[in-house]
Amino acid sequence: MSELLQLKDEASKELSNAEDLRALDDIRVKYLGKKGLITSQMSKIGSLPPEEKKEFGQLVNSVKQDVEAAIESKKAELEIAEINQRLKTETLDVTLPIRPQAKGSIHPISKVMDEISAILSGLRFEQHDGPNIEDDYHNFDALNIPENHPARQMHDTFYMPEQDGKKRVLRTHTSPVQIRAMQGKTPPFRIFSMGRTYRSDSDQTHTPMFHQVEALFVDKNVNFGHLKWTVNEFVKQFFEEEKEMRFRPSYFPFTEPSAEVDIGWKDGKWLEIMGCGMVNPKVLENVGVDPNEYSGFAFGAGIERMAMLKYNIPDLRQFFESDMRWLQHYGF
Numbered sequence: 001m002s003e004l005l006q007l008k009d010e011a012s013k014e015l016s017n018a019e020d021l022r023a024l025d026d027i028r029v030k031y032l033g034k035k036g037l038i039t040s041q042m043s044k045i046g047s048l049p050p051e052e053k054k055e056f057g058q059l060v061n062s063v064k065q066d067v068e069a070a071i072e073s074k075k076a077e078l079e080i081a082e083i084n085q086r087l088k089t090e091t092l093d094v095t096l097p098i099r100p101q102a103k104g105s106i107h108p109i110s111k112v113m114d115e116i117s118a119i120l121s122g123l124r125f126e127q128h129d130g131p132n133i134e135d136d137y138h139n140f141d142a143l144n145i146p147e148n149h150p151a152r153q154m155h156d157t158f159y160m161p162e163q164d165g166k167k168r169v170l171r172t173h174t175s176p177v178q179i180r181a182m183q184g185k186t187p188p189f190r191i192f193s194m195g196r197t198y199r200s201d202s203d204q205t206h207t208p209m210f211h212q213v214e215a216l217f218v219d220k221n222v223n224f225g226h227l228k229w230t231v232n233e234f235v236k237q238f239f240e241e242e243k244e245m246r247f248r249p250s251y252f253p254f255t256e257p258s259a260e261v262d263i264g265w266k267d268g269k270w271l272e273i274m275g276c277g278m279v280n281p282k283v284l285e286n287v288g289v290d291p292n293e294y295s296g297f298a299f300g301a302g303i304e305r306m307a308m309l310k311y312n313i314p315d316l317r318q319f320f321e322s323d324m325r326w327l328q329h330y331g332f
C-alpha cells in the first residue's frame with residue numbers, strides 16, 4: 001500500500017513537470033497504460049489474501065482515479081497554454097491574395113440534361129425515374145419487343161444474374177420508365193425520363209454507357225400533329241433557334257407509325273437526332289389503357305449526341321474519360 005502511495009506521489013510530481021501534451025501522454029502510458037505501473041498493481045489484487053483484498057482494492061482504485069483526474073486537468077491546462085502560445089506567435093495576413101484553387105465545372109452531359117429538363121418541364125412534362133437494372137418485362141416485353149428481337153441478344157444487351165426468377169438487364173433505353181409511369185394509372189400522361197442507358201457496344205461512336213431522354217404524351221385524341229409540334233418546339237428551344245426538320249419513316253416495336261427526326265445542319269446536311277412515333281396500341285394495352293379511348297406519342301433522343309451538336313464536341317469517348325483538361329475546355 002505504501003508502494004501505491006509512492007506511485008501516486010511520483011506521478012503527480014512528473015505531471016507538474018510535464019511541459020507539453022506529448023510528455024503528458026507518456027506519463028499516462030507509464031502509469032495507466034496496459035502495462036503501466038498502477039495498472040499492474042491492480043492485477044495484484046487477485047493474489048492477495050482475502051482480508052487484504054478489500055482495502056488494497058479500494059486504495060488502488062482511488063489512486064487510479066486520482067491520477068486520471070490529475071492527468072485530465074493537466075491536459076486542459078496544457079491545451080489552453082498551447083492555444084495562448086499560438087495566439088501570441090501566429091499572425092494572419094488578411095491582405096495576402098487567395099491561393100489559386102482547382103475549379104470544378106459542370107460536365108456537358110449534366111448541363112444538357114438540366115437544359116432538357118427545363119424545356120420539357122416548361123412544356124408541362126413531368127420527370128419520372130426508373131431503375132438502371134431493369135427486368136426484361138419492362139425493358140422489352142411490355143414495350144412489344146418480341147422474344148427473338150435482335151436487341152435482346154447477349155451481344156447487344158448486358159444481362160444481370162436473375163432475381164426471383166426474373167431475367168434482369170441493364171436498361172437498354174429509357175422507355176421502360178414509360179411502362180412504370182403508366183402501369184395502374186389512367187391518362188392523361190405527360191411524362192419524360194432521362195438518365196443512363198447501357199448497350200454492349202464500344203467504338204468511336206458508341207460507349208457501353210450513354211444517356212437518353214424521352215417524352216411520352218397519352219390522352220384522348222392525340223395525333224401525329226401534336227408529336228410534330230412538340231418535337232419542333234423542343235428542338236427549337238434546345239438549339240435556341242428554328243431548325244429545319246424532316247420526319248423519315250422508321251420502325252420501333254413500341255410506336256406505330258414510327259419515324260426518325262432529322263434536323264437541317266450546315267452545308268445542306270441533315271443530321272438524325274431522335275426517334276419517335278405514336279405509341280403502339282399494344283403498349284397501351286399492356287399497361288391497361290384502352291387504345292380505343294386513348295392515343296399517344298413518344299420521342300427519344302441521345303443526350304451525348306445533342307451535347308455534341310450544341311456545343312461542338314467532336315469525340316464521344318472523351319465524355320467519360322474524366323480528363324480534367326477536357327472538362328476545363330468543354331465544361332461549364
Ligand code: PHE
Nearest residue numbers: 173175214275276298299300
Ligand atoms: N427507345 C428508343 C431507342 O432507344 C428511342 C425511342 C423512344 C423511339 C421513344 C421512339 C419513341 O432507340
